[in-house]
Amino acid sequence: MIMAFSTGSVGHPIAAILLLGLAVTASAQLSATFYDASCPSALATIKSAVTAAVNNEPRMGASLLRLHFHDCFVQGCDASVLLNDTASFTGEQTAFPNRNSIRGLNVIDNVKAQVEAVCAQTVSCADILTVAARDSIVALGGPSYTVPLGRRDSTTASLSEANRDLPPPNSDLADLVGNFSRKGLSVTDMVALSGAHTIGQAACLNFRSRIYGDSNIAPAYAASLQANCPQSAPNGDGTLAPLDVSTPNSFDNAYYSNLLSQQGLLHSDQQLFNGGSTDALVNTYSSNAAQFSSDFAAAMVNMGNIGVLTGAQGEIRLNCGKVN
Numbered sequence: 001m002i003m004a005f006s007t008g009s010v011g012h013p014i015a016a017i018l019l020l021g022l023a024v025t026a027s028a029q030l031s032a033t034f035y036d037a038s039c040p041s042a043l044a045t046i047k048s049a050v051t052a053a054v055n056n057e058p059r060m061g062a063s064l065l066r067l068h069f070h071d072c073f074v075q076g077c078d079a080s081v082l083l084n085d086t087a088s089f090t091g092e093q094t095a096f097p098n099r100n101s102i103r104g105l106n107v108i109d110n111v112k113a114q115v116e117a118v119c120a121q122t123v124s125c126a127d128i129l130t131v132a133a134r135d136s137i138v139a140l141g142g143p144s145y146t147v148p149l150g151r152r153d154s155t156t157a158s159l160s161e162a163n164r165d166l167p168p169p170n171s172d173l174a175d176l177v178g179n180f181s182r183k184g185l186s187v188t189d190m191v192a193l194s195g196a197h198t199i200g201q202a203a204c205l206n207f208r209s210r211i212y213g214d215s216n217i218a219p220a221y222a223a224s225l226q227a228n229c230p231q232s233a234p235n236g237d238g239t240l241a242p243l244d245v246s247t248p249n250s251f252d253n254a255y256y257s258n259l260l261s262q263q264g265l266l267h268s269d270q271q272l273f274n275g276g277s278t279d280a281l282v283n284t285y286s287s288n289a290a291q292f293s294s295d296f297a298a299a300m301v302n303m304g305n306i307g308v309l310t311g312a313q314g315e316i317r318l319n320c321g322k323v324n
């Protein structure tokens, strides 16, 4: 028994057990002060670059937020979504939920270059993406919150996991609850995080079946969308419509008021207010912006903790698009 612990340079079994305990603790914990000593200007550098990109194009804030979601749900928040295909793996960018739809990769590359210029190979792409999501929300008027840091970057990505783990827009409520629960997120997290659809756009192919087939959609709203999204695919597949019909570039709680008037753009959006168990929470968020803000911020931190690599796991990529 004792021999089993006496491995490597750690000669004493008790020392080995203590080290093991430390390693477990370190891998379970992110810290808001992670870069305070190693890269004190990291957060300010990310914020100024992200704010400039969002001011230049408001939708970019939405695109960066979605990129973080798509990172975290596939292999955890490890920047796997940023990896280009290689000879040894096909990455996530051509998965159905990402193809022709994820945006902002070049913005992240630019932020990474600025961060590398102040602190070489110190700040992970996974942390940059997490902080960029928060800074995007703030730039569009949403709540600020402290981001736990210390994620490391994966050395691989997975097309099949991206196709399996990102919920599609035709999902029903039970599927959404199940899909988020598999990632350790509660129903409250799921409803609050869906409020991210208060910004950004979706393409016709993702809401066509809703505007021609669903009964829980306001008729005038459906008609206005049908004008630019013909019933016969692939005509108009790529035509965009705002996810929040009332205030598309403001991070507010209007998404939930839209649901009350049957103006959710995606089938999955309107599922949150369709006579089921989440109606009450949608009602609450529509009338209580402060409650939404605090639940959303807490849920973002929860989502940002999914499957993170820490300590000696993974690596700090030099270029977010490829493994070192």
Ligand code: HEM
Pocket (backbone or CB within 6 Å): 059, 061, 062, 063, 064, 065, 066, 069, 100, 101, 102, 103, 167, 168, 169, 170, 171, 176, 193, 194, 196, 197, 199, 200, 201, 202, 203, 204, 206, 243, 266, 268
């Ligand atoms: C609940 C399950 C979800 C489904 C089914 C879903 C689905 C979608 C779809 C289909 C689009 C449009 C993509 C396109 O047409 O290009 C979209 C856009 C978006 N999603 Fe989600 N989403 C979900 C949850 C989330 C979460 C949790 C977040 C972030 C916390 C998020 C953030 C966004 C943003 C910001 C956009 C707009 C992106 C842009 O304009 O570039 N979504 N989502």
Ligand SMILES: *[C@@H]1O[C@H](CO)[C@@H](O)[C@H](O)[C@H]1NC(C)=O
Pocket (backbone or CB within 6 Å): 163, 164, 165, 166, 167, 168, 174, 175, 176, 178, 179, 182
């Ligand atoms: C979501 O849930 C549905 C129903 O439980 C399941 O069939 C589907 O595979 C799940 N998808 C994801 C992306 O987890």
Ligand SMILES: *[C@@H]1O[C@H](CO)[C@@H](O)[C@H](O)[C@H]1NC(C)=O
Pocket (backbone or CB within 6 Å): 084, 319, 320, 321, 322
């Ligand atoms: C990843 O692919 C994009 C698009 O082809 C390209 O612009 C970018 O330079 C690539 N990044 C790396 C690190 O190869």
